[in-house]
Amino acid sequence: MELVLFLSSGLFMGWSLGANDAANVFGTAVGTRMVKFRTAALVCSVFIILGAVVSGAGAAHTLGRLGAVNALPGAFTVAMAAGLTTFWMTRLRIPVSTSQAVVGAIIGWNLYADTVTDTRSLGSIVTTWVACPLLAAGVAAAVYVLLKRAILRRKPHLLEMDAFTRLSLLAAGAFGSYSLGANNIANVVGVFVPDNPFRELHVLGLAITGAQQLFALGGLAIAVGVFTYSERVMKTVGSGLLHLSPLAALVVVLAHSITLFLFASEGLEHFLASRGLPTFPLVPVSSSQAVVGAIIGIGLLKGGKGIRYGALGEISLGWVTTPLVAGVTAFVLLFVVENVFDRHVYRDVSYRVDAAVIEKLAGEGITDPGLHQLRDRTRVNSERLQRDLKRGTKLGTREILAVIDRSQLGLWHVDPAVVARGLDRDWFTPGQIAAVREISGRSYERRWRLRDDLAVVTSEWRPLPATKLNRIRNNELELKLEFLEQTFLVRPLDEEAGEDGLSDGAEATQRAPAAAHGSNSTSSR
Amino acid sequence: MPLFNKSTQLLSLQIDGFLDAVAEGGLVFREGVQAYLAGDLDRFEVRCKAINDLEHKADDLSKAVETHLYRHSLIPEHRGDVLGLLETTDTIIDTAKTSLFQFSVEKPAIPGDYREGFSRLADASSEAMQSLVLAARTFFRDPEAIKDHLFKVGHYEHEADAISDALKRSIFAGELELAHKIHLRYFALNIEKVSDKAKEVADRLAIYAIKRSL
Structure with missing residues (x-):
């Protein structure tokens, strides 16, 4: 019953995501009445559900961003805060x-949980906000000029042009919706996957x-x-910022997809790098910001007079x-959930710098005499360790995050x-599965020990040098390692547990693995 | 690459059919006036019936296009302009038909001295109609190139004005009864009105073309 309650906040966030993000794929098409x-x-x-079910399969191995939150009531509250913020923005008709x-x-x-935030995510x-x-805008202007040239050369009939634009908008919207479902599910x-209440079903042999x-x-x-609620933001995107022609509507959708493809696709980077071609820099991109940028790009190409700068200001704000708002809302809601409903919204994670850690860090080129001063004292959260590291080293x-x-x-x-x-044989290689079998039964009190042991057994568990060519492989490896860590995590160790006397790599009493949430790796690594 | 589905293809055929009817109406109008001036009343009445049929056909097609555009929410950006274009173009063939029917009803007596003037006036008005139809066809495919055709509409309308002016001066300078002179002027004005209508539509079309330009 409690899980259903927790799941409801994820579904609420999904609802608010649909209400806001559908505008990115269909806003211009609806706004121009095409x-x-x-x-x-x-x-x-239809395509969101297809994307979620078919291509979201990869997501069965990842907890998504909320995986950083190591207690289910906390994840519930964080999802609720994000959902409420997105809902509020949707009410204000702002694509976010x-x-x-x-x-x-x-x-x-x-x-709230005194956990270190990776400032890189900020x-x-x-x-x-700026680059995307x-x-x-640049891509949209280029696409617009190219498309205009092609049309002037081919001279299609107005009705033919209408049919082409309508069909393209629908196709681009369908693809965009598929990606929206696949990427956000x-x-x-x-x-909630580890606590999934659903069992396997067989329908018509499937x-x-x-x-x-x-x-x-x-x-x-x-x-x-x-x-139920996406029409408002669609209108803002489709006609609130700039009066768009159907062709411009199509250009916006195309430019948005091209921007995401060129500047966020590791696959494209790998393809180009493997052929010795120059690559596009990978930058963080967002659909909502790409769409708004594309509209502004077209507006500027046409002289900039038609842009409604007031609406643009509201969107930027x-x-x-x-x-x-999401951060403040989450903080307040966490306080309420913990103190009013008596639910633990985070699990304590302890940290200790010892000789083994210092040696490991030295192997990675991270040395500082101050580290020895901090040795063998357990900190009850990463915030305290970070404070000590800043003071004492x-x-x-980047190095502090590595030490943590x-x-x-x-x-x-x-x-x-x-x-x-x-x-999963479709995901792990036979070599990787064999390596996991090899270390079966071992226990670790350091995550990196588990990683090191796997890497000793086979090179398939070793990251390759950090080059553009190896990026996809290393990211995939990292995802698999995180999955294993989540699967085999029994519990985060507090001070007393740390004194249980479990030695690294030693055989431990068989314990039932806990649910696969507990790592706060996203936030502290 | 044909991107038309059957329904859009039908719509395109209907628009073409409408413009064909207007263009043919312009030719029939000229032939009708010339037949009347030549005194061949049988041929003239055949033309009257033909222009009447063409005007009905244009009306029906215009309504069908309007219904289709609204029912299927096609060309939302230019729907109003296209419907405006069809509606105002329809008034040209209306005017031509009315003018020809007035000949049929009132049977004006046109002295030999003025026949060439009336004939040339009908020619200029008919040419203005033809150029307007060409401009309308161009609007659907190549709005950038519409200026050439619109220029021709303007040219023929000016020519019709000049011919009509010369004709009316010549009529009023002649020896006819005043009532006869006024009767003839009325017919000159009605023929000239066809080119005026064509010019009005051309002026609208120039705006529509700017809106369509990329």
């Missing part, structure tokens, strides 16, 4: 980034996994958001406000029962 709202909502909903609302809410949780949000609209229900049913439910929540932000990560205490037990049930 596609009726009901048609857009129907196509959008739901991901940024989630990140803002997680920062609120970090502050930096990337600010970069997105600028890039999208992890944020909506990913954190097996539908519990995760797929959960994703379908999340997709449905997004779709309901699209149907909305972007800045979103993570702030001359390490930079390596010092984290916990208990990871490679449960033979879980290993025997088998790991």
Whole structure:
């Protein structure tokens, strides 16, 4: 029953995501009256659910951003705060980034739980506000000029042009909706996968996994958001900023997709780098900000007179406000949930710098005499360790985050029962599965020990040098390692547990693995 | 690459059919006036019936296009302009038909001295109509190139004005009864009105073309 309650906040966030983000894919089409709202909502909903169920399968291995929150009531509250913020922005008809609302809410949780926030995630949000609209504006202007030339050369009939634009808007909208479902489903229900109440179903000889049913439910929540409340933001995107022609509407959708593809696609970067071609810089991008940037790009190309700068100002203010409001809302709600409803919204994670950690860090090139002064004292949260590190060492932000990560205490037990049930053969390589079998039964109080042991068994668990060519492989490896850590985490270790006397790599008493949430790796690494 | 589905293809055919009817109406109007001036009343009445049929056909097609555009929510950005174009173009063939029917009803006596003037006036008005139809067709495909056709509409309208002015001066300078002179002027004015209507539509079309330009 409690899980259903917790799930409801994920679904609420999905609803608000649908209400706000559908405008990115169908806003210009509906705003220019090229596609009726009901048609857009129907196509959008169907493809969101398809994307969530079919391509969201990868999300079964990730908890999404909310995975950073290590207690289910906390994840519930953070999702609620992000959902409420997005809903508020939707009421104000402002297209915002739901991901940024989630990140803002997680920062609120970090502050509440005295957990260190990776300032890079804040930096990337600010970069997105500026770089993403600028890039999208440039791409939109270029696409507009090219498309105009092609049309002037081909001279299509007005009705032919109308049919082409309408069809393209629908196709682009359908693809965009599919991606929306596939990319966001992890944020909506990913954190509930380990406690999934759904069991595998067999319909007409087709097996539908519990995760797929959960994703379908999340997709449905997004779709309901699209149907019931997305028209407002669609109107802002479609006609509130600039009077768009149907062709410009198409250019906006294309420019938005191209911007996301060029500047956020690791696949494209790998493709170009492997052929010795120059690559596009990867920058953090957001759909909402790309769409608004593309509209402004077209407006500027036409002289800038048609742009409604008042509306643009409101939208920009909305972007800045979103993570702030989400953070404050999350903080307040966490206080209420913990003190009024008596639910633990975070689990304590302790940290200790010891000889092994210092040696490990030295191996990574991180040394500082101050580290020895901090040795063998357990800190009850990462915030305290960070404060001590700032005071006692001359390490930079990146190094401090590395020290915090390596010092984290916990208990990871490679449960033979879980290993025997088998790991996903479609995702893990045979070598990787064999390596996990090899270390089956071992327990670790440091996460990196588990990683090191796997890397010793096979090179398939070793990260390659950090080059553009290796980025995809290393990211995939990191995702798999995080999945294993979540699967084998028994509990984060507090001070007493740390004194249990568990030695690294030693055999431990068989313990039942806990639910796969407990790592605060996203926030502290 | 044809992107038309059947329904859009039908709509395109209907618009073309409408413009064909107007263009043909212009030719029939000229032939009708010339037949009347030549005293061939049988041929003239055939033309009267033909222009009447063409005007009905244009009306029906115009309504069908309007219904189709609204029912399928097509060309939302230019729907009003296209419907305005069809509606005002329809008034040209209306005017031509009314003018020809007035000949049929009132049977004005046109002295030989003025026949060439009336014939040239009908020619200029008919040419203005043809150029307008060409401009309308161009609007759908190549709005940037519409200026050439609109220029021709203006040219023929000016020519019609000049011919009509010369004709009326010549009529009123002649020896006819005043009532006869006024009767003839009335017919000159009605033929000239066809080119005036074409010019009015051309002026609207110039604006529509600017709105359509990319």
